Amino acid sequence: MKENVFYGKGMKAVEDDYPDLHLAIVGLNEAVFTGKALDYKTQKLIALAITASNSDTRATKRQMESVIKEFGATKDEIMDTLRVVLLTSGMPPFIKAVHLLKKIIE
Amino acid sequence: MKENVFYGKGMKAVEDDYPDLHLAIVGLNEAVFTGKALDYKTQKLIALAITASNSDTRATKRQMESVIKEFGATKDEIMDTLRVVLLTSGMPPFIKAVHLLKKIIE
Amino acid sequence: MKENVFYGKGMKAVEDDYPDLHLAIVGLNEAVFTGKALDYKTQKLIALAITASNSDTRATKRQMESVIKEFGATKDEIMDTLRVVLLTSGMPPFIKAVHLLKKIIE
Amino acid sequence: MKENVFYGKGMKAVEDDYPDLHLAIVGLNEAVFTGKALDYKTQKLIALAITASNSDTRATKRQMESVIKEFGATKDEIMDTLRVVLLTSGMPPFIKAVHLLKKIIE
Amino acid sequence: MKENVFYGKGMKAVEDDYPDLHLAIVGLNEAVFTGKALDYKTQKLIALAITASNSDTRATKRQMESVIKEFGATKDEIMDTLRVVLLTSGMPPFIKAVHLLKKIIE
Amino acid sequence: MKENVFYGKGMKAVEDDYPDLHLAIVGLNEAVFTGKALDYKTQKLIALAITASNSDTRATKRQMESVIKEFGATKDEIMDTLRVVLLTSGMPPFIKAVHLLKKIIE
Incomplete structure (x- = not known):
């Protein structure tokens, strides 16, 4: 997932502090953009x-x-x-x- | 515009009673689906x-x-x-x- | 407020069980429709x-x-x-x- | 239609580059504000x-x-x-x- | 995830035909309801x-x-x-x- | 109601010029946050x-x-x-x- 491109700084904050949620979003993103x-x-x-x-x-x-x-x-x-x-x-x-x-x- | 397909009975009612509005919608529809x-x-x-x-x-x-x-x-x-x-x-x-x-x- | 006309059965349920909330809604309704x-x-x-x-x-x-x-x-x-x-x-x-x-x- | 008043610069851009769409919007606008x-x-x-x-x-x-x-x-x-x-x-x-x-x- | 409870028949259809998407939704659901x-x-x-x-x-x-x-x-x-x-x-x-x-x- | 905290300057304007409406909003706010x-x-x-x-x-x-x-x-x-x-x-x-x-x- 190119989160820096698509989601900006908010996504970086999720990655740093809530890695479980970040993983789930990455997984969702990949399952969506097939x-x-x-x-x-x-x-x-x-x-x-x-x-x-x-x-x-x-x-x-x-x-x-x-x-x-x-x-x-x-x-x-x-x-x-x-x-x-x-x-x-x-x-x-x-x-x-x-x-x-x-x-x-x- | 295939209004019977896309918009159903509501569109027929507009066509019958408000032809000016119907014409504008047909024009919009055609300009949208180019x-x-x-x-x-x-x-x-x-x-x-x-x-x-x-x-x-x-x-x-x-x-x-x-x-x-x-x-x-x-x-x-x-x-x-x-x-x-x-x-x-x-x-x-x-x-x-x-x-x-x-x-x-x- | 003509709540039977405007809001139906849901409003009657509020009136019966939550009179404080009902009063506030009546007050709001009256302040809105001046x-x-x-x-x-x-x-x-x-x-x-x-x-x-x-x-x-x-x-x-x-x-x-x-x-x-x-x-x-x-x-x-x-x-x-x-x-x-x-x-x-x-x-x-x-x-x-x-x-x-x-x-x-x- | 007074598009400069109602719709601002975006409408000017539509008029310049997409005259068909602009015409349809003008027609819609006139049919709406009767x-x-x-x-x-x-x-x-x-x-x-x-x-x-x-x-x-x-x-x-x-x-x-x-x-x-x-x-x-x-x-x-x-x-x-x-x-x-x-x-x-x-x-x-x-x-x-x-x-x-x-x-x-x- | 208790998808039968929360999401009904639509979720079953996703599970049967789009297992990758289903997995991503299960992962998201678990990351949300911590x-x-x-x-x-x-x-x-x-x-x-x-x-x-x-x-x-x-x-x-x-x-x-x-x-x-x-x-x-x-x-x-x-x-x-x-x-x-x-x-x-x-x-x-x-x-x-x-x-x-x-x-x-x- | 702590309207300065929750609603900002807009609420002050309502209080000054439309006291009836302000009263109704205060009543609603109190009935909501029980x-x-x-x-x-x-x-x-x-x-x-x-x-x-x-x-x-x-x-x-x-x-x-x-x-x-x-x-x-x-x-x-x-x-x-x-x-x-x-x-x-x-x-x-x-x-x-x-x-x-x-x-x-x-």
């Missing part, structure tokens, strides 16, 4: 869609940076993801995510 | 992920049936989608969606 | 909008029945409320609420 | 209530500024809206919105 | 509070039955939990949970 | 769990500081609370709360 039927990049776009639909700025930003840097997702792929957020979750989470995307790409 | 950078099936799996993460039984069931019947999504592709729901949204929405998937496939 | 700057009916439509945007079938149905029966809200007024739900919260909660409205009115 | 059965200001208060109930600081602030500047909503009208947020969504979103209101008005 | 600083019953009441605050009927019912049958939680302990749901999440999730509690206990 | 079947500290941990599961940074930080300063909650008690957030609500709200905890304690 990259079998769907490839890893698609799963990351799904994770991005869910965090964006929750209007969660911090998690959306992290997922967006991760899917761009690690998997080379394009602006158009992310926008196609956010179009679904617009339809299923409305304008406020959509426009917030578009604003984040603009700041990350520029 | 199938350019991401294909339509991937966008439908993203929509499924968002409705499942909201624990919305009715919408999840509808998206699940649609992505299976219209796009031939496999059980493993849907499970790879739901794995991301588990990681980002926890056990209750995940297990509810797994239960729905089991009922639809059997 | 009908001063906004009239009561508008506040009920706002409550309906929030429950509909949460895709909460049970609460939405109750608010819808209440605003129709107690305040004579029309189908068009409720649809104008649900239009805002569509824009701010997306298709799944909107279409679920339209479906409920159709069933209540017919 | 101002027929309910007047525009009431619909904006409903939008404010929904964003406040979601604890979405950015969207709540934007809706609050818009309804005050464009429609002359008073502090008491907004408080009557937030009272409903308190009853339906609890203290954390209510108190966050009250705090925003205080900062905007002062 | 019962060290907080006892297991308190953690279960916290899980109940979260599912109730999400207005998730199915998950709330399951948590409520589990904490009563497995840990002997009393009606008053559950009501003290739901009082916090009322304050933090509003009337609709609170009254729905009270209604469920009434049905389970009677 | 400390009978569950002690006050446990109820505060439940409130913390709900705000953390909603990814509400502001409210989570406030609840965390309050339960540490007023009730002497330990880091391990809060982590046992957040473990339940992880299981029921997923990684993004969990890791955000862990990050807040780290900043508050250090």
Whole structure:
């Protein structure tokens, strides 16, 4: 698990002080991102869609940076993801995510 | 837009009584599902992920049936989608969606 | 407070067994629905909008029945409320609420 | 649609790069804010209530500024809206919105 | 993990078809319910509070039955939990949970 | 009610300008935190769990500081609370709360 990339400093704190919990999260992370039927990049776009639909700025930003840097997702792929957020979750989470995307790409 | 497939009876009621609103929804739907950078099936799996993460039984069931019947999504592709729901949204929405998937496939 | 209308059997159970909590809820309810700057009916439509945007079938149905029966809200007024739900919260909660409205009115 | 007022920089980015999506959003926006059965200001208060109930600081602030500047909503009208947020969504979103209101008005 | 108690048929389906994911969930479950600083019953009441605050009927019912049958939680302990749901999440999730509690206990 | 501790400046504004609403909130707060079947500290941990599961940074930080300063909650008690957030609500709200905890304690 690339926890420094995906989860930031919070994950480091868990690893240091709660190794049992850290192990369980690593195990979960590996069981989630199998990259079998769907490839890893698609799963990351799904994770991005869910965090964006929750209007969660911090998690959306992290997922967006991760899917761009690690998997080379394009602006158009992310926008196609956010179009679904617009339809299923409305304008406020959509426009917030578009604003984040603009700041990350520029 | 295949509104009978995706939105059910509610959409028919909108079409009959509020044609202006119906037109706007059709326009939105078409602008969302462009199938350019991401294909339509991937966008439908993203929509499924968002409705499942909201624990919305009715919408999840509808998206699940649609992505299976219209796009031939496999059980493993849907499970790879739901794995991301588990990681980002926890056990209750995940297990509810797994239960729905089991009922639809059997 | 017209708790039988607005909150159903759950509220009766609170009244019987937890009179202190019941009193606090009655006090809150009265402080919320003041009908001063906004009239009561508008506040009920706002409550309906929030429950509909949460895709909460049970609460939405109750608010819808209440605003129709107690305040004579029309189908068009409720649809104008649900239009805002569509824009701010997306298709799944909107279409679920339209479906409920159709069933209540017919 | 007054997208500069309501949606900020994110909407400008959509207009520049995704004109098809922009057109669909403009169409949706116009179909939502009809101002027929309910007047525009009431619909904006409903939008404010929904964003406040979601604890979405950015969207709540934007809706609050818009309804005050464009429609002359008073502090008491907004408080009557937030009272409903308190009853339906609890203290954390209510108190966050009250705090925003205080900062905007002062 | 007592998955038959906590997660129902969905979990059995995961165990049969996706043993890697099942193992990860068992590991997570064990790392979560440590019962060290907080006892297991308190953690279960916290899980109940979260599912109730999400207005998730199915998950709330399951948590409520589990904490009563497995840990002997009393009606008053559950009501003290739901009082916090009322304050933090509003009337609709609170009254729905009270209604469920009434049905389970009677 | 210790509103300065729990609710901050927003509550002061309510007290000054809307005394009826303030009274109702004080009454609700007292009816919620009875400390009978569950002690006050446990109820505060439940409130913390709900705000953390909603990814509400502001409210989570406030609840965390309050339960540490007023009730002497330990880091391990809060982590046992957040473990339940992880299981029921997923990684993004969990890791955000862990990050807040780290900043508050250090």
